[in-house]
Amino acid sequence: MRVGFVGAGRMGAPMVRRLVDAGHDVTVLGRTPEKLAAAEELGATPAGSLAELSRDADAVVVCVFTDEQVRQICLTDNLLGAMRSGSALILHTTGSPRTAEAIAVRAGAHGIDVLDAPVSGGPHDIAAGTVTLFVGGDDDAAQRVRPLLSSYGDPVLHVGPLGFGQRVKLINNTLFAAQIGIVAEAVRLAARLDVDEATLLSALPHGSGTSRALDSIARVGSAAGFIDAVGEFIGKDVAVVRATVADLGSDLGLLDEVVDAALSPETIR
Known part of the structure; x- marks a missing residue:
């Protein structure tokens, strides 16, 4: 072509x-x-x-x-x-x-x-x-x-x-951001339980709680480091999906709070 x-x-x-x-x-x-x-x-x-x-x-x-x-x-x-x-x-x-x-x-x-x-x-x-x-x-x-x-x-x-490629992609990226946020929350829980983050990230990818987001974070070595690296791209997409679902008369529901955790690396340092 x-x-x-x-x-x-x-x-x-x-x-x-x-x-x-x-x-x-x-x-x-x-x-x-x-x-x-x-x-x-x-x-x-x-x-x-x-x-x-x-x-x-x-x-x-x-x-x-x-x-x-x-x-x-x-x-x-x-x-x-x-x-x-x-x-x-x-x-x-x-x-x-x-x-x-x-x-x-x-x-x-x-x-x-x-x-x-x-x-x-x-x-x-x-x-x-x-x-x-x-x-x-x-x-x-x-x-x-x-x-x-x-x-x-x-x-x-x-x-x-037409338009459904964007709808599916925005849902995908919202789910990915939420998964990052969940890992960030798990890192905070680990700190409260005196579990070292590096140890946690080396162990969890082998358990039932793993995900593509967790695997990606584990390769970087820290949740904050990964969020620093992808925050600009994830933040752009989350802003678009929030505007889009609002335009369509909906919202992110329970995903909203964990998505915020994925956009705030300073809260897990």
């Missing part, structure tokens, strides 16, 4: 590498000489503008950090206006389902399919081709871009119509 790619950074760069290695024709946006050179190093064709990037693309992938950046690129900077009819827009950024829905309204006028496909995992998972993708959107469009997504995603899970 001919793929345009916006956002070849920490997460996007290994995606581009996997796409190129899988035989896709990839063009990457680079608005500085350094970014253009980085695109070439990944084996992609550099492009200096969204119009150049998307002119002949079968699909354009957007993998930036925030919802606001997605809106800026797709709506304000008019990526949609530069894309050709019949192509697909894939949004990997974790954000509000409302953003994907708003973009899809504009995209429909141009004959463009929109898929929200947030990822669960990190750059090492992408590089290994094992990052999880939660895909929301039209069935036919999802099938059409599966060869692209399968270059770096496994499993690629089609979880419902």
Whole structure:
């Protein structure tokens, strides 16, 4: 496939590498000489503008950090206006389902399919081709871009119509944050019982109380250290899910309190 790619950074760069290695024709946006050179190093064709990037693309992938950046690129900077009819827009950024829905309204006028496909995992998972993708959107469009997504995603899970990729991802991240918060509470309990944190973290991954969050914290060596490392990303996603569930007339329920513990490393130092 001919793929345009916006956002070849920490997460996007290994995606581009996997796409190129899988035989896709990839063009990457680079608005500085350094970014253009980085695109070439990944084996992609550099492009200096969204119009150049998307002119002949079968699909354009957007993998930036925030919802606001997605809106800026797709709506304000008019990526949609530069894309050709019949192509697909894939949004990997974790954000509000409302953003994907708003973009899809504009995209429909141009004959463009929109898929929200947030990822669960990190750059090492992408590089290994094992990052999880939660895909929301039209069935036919999802099938059409599966060869692209399968270059770096496994499993690629089609979880419902447009916006449902974001809904599932935000629930996933809230649960992960809650699990981090539970581990943080367990570390506080250990301190009250005079159990050393390092000893606790070496033992618990072998017990029935283990989780992916606990395993990740154990590899870092402390709950506070792990929260320091991931707090920015988890905090962004939790803020989005709180705003989203409020917009939908709901709340986080019992998850709310333990999520707060995951965002406060100073309370477990």
